[in-house]
Ligand SMILES: Cc1cc2nc3c(=O)[nH]c(=O)nc-3n(C[C@H](O)[C@H](O)[C@H](O)COP(=O)(O)OP(=O)(O)OC[C@H]3O[C@@H](n4cnc5c(N)ncnc54)[C@H](O)[C@@H]3O)c2cc1C
């Protein structure tokens with residue numbers, strides 16, 4: 001069987017056609033490299049399309065601003081877990097890269113003077129914690145759509161090779177640990193394909209679909225992270241899951257922070273603007289972990305709205321209706337469609353909703369995957385790269401600021417592209433593929449050809465999502481997390497008994513969902529075990545039994561390996577920036 | 591019970607397509623209201639039922655299909671708006687790969703044909719290329735297209751002139767670049783449209799406008815391109 005599998009060869013293979021993958025691919029194709037992009041959906045359907053509010057850069061088009069203030073906000077927003085060299089690199093590059101996107105054709109909203117419109121977002125300040133800044137560059141409330149389309153268009157122009165609707169299952173790794181290629185399935189034909197590449201870049205996006213109520217697209221199943229785990233690599237800081245304060249209650253669709261940036265605010269059942277009590281200065285634009293905890297606390301203490309007192313309200317109807325219609329048209333449409341409420345007239349029911357994966361495959365600021373090997377905690381894996389939401393570089397630390405992810409994906413997309421170009425200049429040849437790794441990858445694929453009666457993919461998926469929501473939500477305690485770990489292990493054990501009812505080849509989406517379930521369970525276990533071990537509260541990880549941040553013990557990154565039922569290791573935070581002074585940890589107030 | 595009649599075809603085992611009836615117990619929806627919610631539950635009953643989906647909020651363009659005779663996105667089509675049995679078919683006029691999944695290549699090819707990227711050879715300024723608010727507003731109603739294919743596959747001219755007529759989606763995108771004040775290839779773009787088939791096969795049948803889930807108006811864009819061509823000729 002394995003000898004008949006078709007093979008293709010490229011200098012670089014990018015897995016993922018979201019903003020991160022496409023930005024990297026563009027860098028590579030423009031350097032005349034032979035590059036291919038694999039995506040399980042047509043590129044413009046990648047999840048980046050859903051990003052609403054915008055992308056941060058200290059252009060200073062509206063308020064005074066500079067990259068160093070942006071850096072400060074990002075370090076503080078991440079609760080001092082972010083790596084400050086990477087953060088400096090990102091914030092310095094931001095303005096240039098937004099302008100580059102504009103030159104690529106992104107239809108940013110404009111100011112009177114013709115420059116890019118910027119809106120205030122959570123956690124943004126002037127002068128290291130002073131007045132609110134307006135740093136988020138926006139194309140109405142469809143910024144992700146606008147960026148993704150422009151990047152795809154530029155790749156079309158440069159003739160990047162696309163494998164649309166191909167699903168990557170496993171990395172192919174040599175006995176020496178060098179990544180040599182990837183096993184993919186052509187979804188349309190159902191046939192496996194081996195793609196050999198001298199360099200491989202993972203850009204497979206986040207995994208917040210492991211939670212029942214989620215702002216994420218159904219395809220955000222953590223495939224790249226799970227592929228890394230199966231290849232024996234660790235994933236980092238998985239306990240840090242961002243719950244966005246304003247998902248539509250019960251449904252999960254995102255109502256962007258842009259609503260609060262434009263002047264909206266949250267109220268409880270008494271009509272009280274409760275953020276005044278939690279963040280007297282920044283109010284509704286405190287960082288996301290703070291606002292989500294505030295909402296969860298209001299509800300726990302009985303001040304939620306509705307029959308079951310299980311949500312709060314986001315009010316916009318005090319704003320000029322024309323502003324709502326012109327700057328937030330997509331969100332208004334979404335609210336009308338899914339809740340029947342026009343925010344111009346009445347407030348929207350919202351609840352903290354799983355949104356973003358701060359953790360991911362550990363990398364340095366060049367996008368190289370780094371692991372503890374012999375001598376150092378961060379040794380690059382030759383030829384293997386990761387960027388975007390599937391990676392952890394770590395610029396977001398324990399809590400991402402809104403608008404920093406679209407920035408992250410273009411900054412590190414470009415940086416990884418550049419490093420790959422350099423790497424390929426010295427590494428010109430493919431190495432012979434390891435037959436053992438092909439065999440292993442084929443066994444994995446054929447596992448789903450097993451026939452007979454068994455459990456269903458849908459059942460286990462549903463139970464996992466409910467479990468994660470119940471045992472690994474906004475507030476966490478040891479007992480609950482430990483119980484979650486047990487439940488997760490039970491689900492993993494049951495996975496062995498799952499059978500596919502549909503064994504056909506052509507466009508078998510059930511089979512894809514089975515692979516995605518395996519991946520999600522890997523990521524869920526990483527999240528639970530990392531969370532159960534971290535006995536402090538930091539950023540998005542809040543432990544009722546350990547309410548304080550503990551810098552002496554815990555200012556370090558978690559590394560999780562999936563061997564032996566889950567093994568944890570730790571490595572220090574890179575507190576030293578590239579050129580400026582380090583921002584030492586201080587208490588975080590908004 | 592909600593009743594469905596769904597187009598089925600699996601080339602692995604079916605020699606020809608057929609319609610299959612399904613029923614869904616409403617309580618299983620747990621309050622969710624959209625057609626996509628329902629067919630996801632049907633897929634739990636019958637794993638083999640196949641369709642594309644991703645964002646489940648109308649922004650990715652994956653789940654375009656023909657719903658009771660009209661093209662739309664399942665994820666933003668309320669069940670309450672649909673007469674039963676709900677008839678689901680693949681997008682018309684496209685080769686079916688399986689069930690509700692069609693081969694979109696001909697649609698994408700037309701999109702690529704119009705060179706959907708900003709062209710401007712002038713030296714890049716260090717800051718953004720300035721664009722007034724007014725100029726930028728001309729892109730509203732154009733840049734939001736999610737390439738779902740609802741419009742083109744509802745357009746009779748697109749069916750009757752395969753590969754020749756560009757179709758509403760591609761023409762809408764063409765106009766998006768024609769009116770972008772930053773794009774400098776207006777003449778070149780118009781030259782390529784001045785052809786008996788590419789543009790002029792639109793007979794203002796307006797199906798495209800009726801079905802667009804983003805409320806865009808390709809017919810108007812096409813009309814405006816014609817005006818640009820006329821103006822250039824005089
Ligand atoms: C609703 C919403 C709104 C947001 N708004 C903002 C915002 O305003 N500002 C901001 O900065 N951030 C925002 N974010 C976050 C931001 O959009 C994402 O973090 C970012 O777009 C991720 O980009 P990416 O390129 O890493 O991944 P994605 O865009 O998710 O792309 C992943 C790619 O990988 C491919 N892929 C995955 N697995 C496989 C596989 N097994 N085989 C083949 N291909 C695979 C997919 O097909 C896809 O092409 C938002 C997020 C959400 C959910």
Ligand code: SF4
Nearest residue numbers: 745792793795796798
């Ligand atoms: S108006 Fe033109 S493009 Fe639209 S459906 Fe009719 S013929 Fe097709």
Ligand code: SF4
Nearest residue numbers: 735736738739741802
């Ligand atoms: S114009 Fe509307 S219907 Fe046509 S592809 Fe774009 S979004 Fe879909």
Ligand code: FES
Nearest residue numbers: 644645646651665
């Ligand atoms: S699932 Fe994305 S548009 Fe319907």
